[in-house]
Amino acid sequence: MKVLITGATGLIGHQLTELLLKDNHEVNYLTTSPLKIKNTNNYNGFYWNPQESKIDDNCIHGVDAIIHLAGASISKRWTKAYKQELIESRVLSANLLFSLLKKTPNHVKHFISASGTAIYPDSYSNIYEEQSTQIDTTFLGHVVVKWEESADQFKLLNIPVTKLRTGVVFSEKGGALLEMIKPIKMYVGSGFGSGKQIQSWIHLQDIANLYYFVIQNKSEGIINAVAPNCISNQELTIAIAKHLKRPLFLPNIPQWFMKLILGEMHILLFNNKKILPKRATQLNFQFQFPTIEQALNNIIK
Template sequence: MKVLITGATGFIGTALCSYLIKNNHSVHYLVTDAADIKDKENYKGFLWNPEKNEIDLNSLDQVDAIVNLAGHTINCAWTEENKNQIHNSRINCSNTLFNALQTNEHQVKSIVNASAIGIYQSSETAVYNENSSDFGTDFLAEVCKDWEAANLRFEGLVIKTAITRFGLILSKDHGVLHELAKVVSKGLGANLGNGKQWMSWVHFNDVIEIIYQLLKDRQSGIFNVVAPNAVKQNEFLKLLAAQLNKPLWLPNIPEFVIKFGLGKRSALVLSSQHVQSIKLPEIGYQFRFTELSSTLKDLYK
């Protein structure tokens, strides 16, 4: 199988490229800067400019499937300019791929597109699965809704289309766990807000293997990429502090303080989504990591 990957230089994309090559597949990847092209065996880069709807069509040569992970980071100040970048970068990437496939001959049969559980309404009591339609109205939810709408159009090109709503992807070196661990390791960990927010998480290795299975089996539809057992924030931090052998003694940081410091970006730490996946078990995927305590032990072993 030959796979075209966008966002290949991000931490998920980098690991996915390595995984595919290790399993005897070939990778084409798209970048916006020629300096990022570092080709090797079964790994070849091409230029594109989604803002201008430009793409090197050679990137589609003999490609069987696409993984679309590209988008501006949400871990930045949410100025109006950055919010436009977060939204438009995702839509532009999807549009550029769609236009290229719509107007040129190709052999692409399936595509896996990123999304996030931030599409669901924040709630401390609701439990969501792939059939839920209680979507939020905040910035992140609107981004996800527009992103998914842009990606679902690939079905109209007779391309099997999977939407992966990622939970909190746990990696020792990247993402939310990396940021929390930096604080907790200094003995400065504290619950954010009331600490009762649900954190629907997934081990980094499960994410890579899920994407691979969706590609290999040419699956279509919505998939919540979350481990079976979500935890509340206070439990998450307690387990992380125990794993790092650090105390968790500071009082909760009040919600108004967080909102004052982060503004609307406070949604990243205050929102609560208890999410389950019913679709992944249906297609036969078995999670390697189902409990947070054993997951943290694996990551920090």
């Protein structure tokens, strides 16, 4: 099998690429940096620039599936210009791939796109599964709606589409969990706000395995890419401190203070969404790290 990956050098993309190559699959990847183009027997890079509608047509030669992970990080201050980049980095890149497939003979049989759990509204009472139709009206909810619309257009080419609504990815290689570990390790850790807000998360290995599982099983539609056991911010903070053998004696950081520091982006720390991976469970996907204890045991050495 040959797979084309966008965002292949990111946290998820790198893990997934390693997994595919280990099982002797071929990986093509797109990059905006000519310096990052490498070519081996089963790993080949191609240049693209979605802002300028440029792409190397050879990237889809012999490709069976496309995994679209490219998109600007949400973990930067949301200026007006950066908000536009958050949307365009996802939509323009998908549009460019769509145009390429539309005009170029190809054998692509599956389009798999990253998506986000930000599409679900904040709630202390709702439990969100894939059939949930409520849409968050905040900026991030808008981003995910546009993101998924750009993926759905591939259905017009009779290509099955899968959208993985991904929770916070926990890994020892980077991401949100490491940022939470740092202050706790330095004895200045604390929760955020009331600490009651529910966080839906997934271990890096599980999200990479889930993408691979989706390709192998030709699974279509929406899939909540989250662990089956979500956790509150306070419970997570306590669990990390327990693994690090560090005390927690500081009061929780109030929301107004984080808004002062981070601006609108502060909502990432206070989102409250209980999300369940119903489809993944129905498809018999096996999570390696279904609980936070198992994930922390693997990540915190």
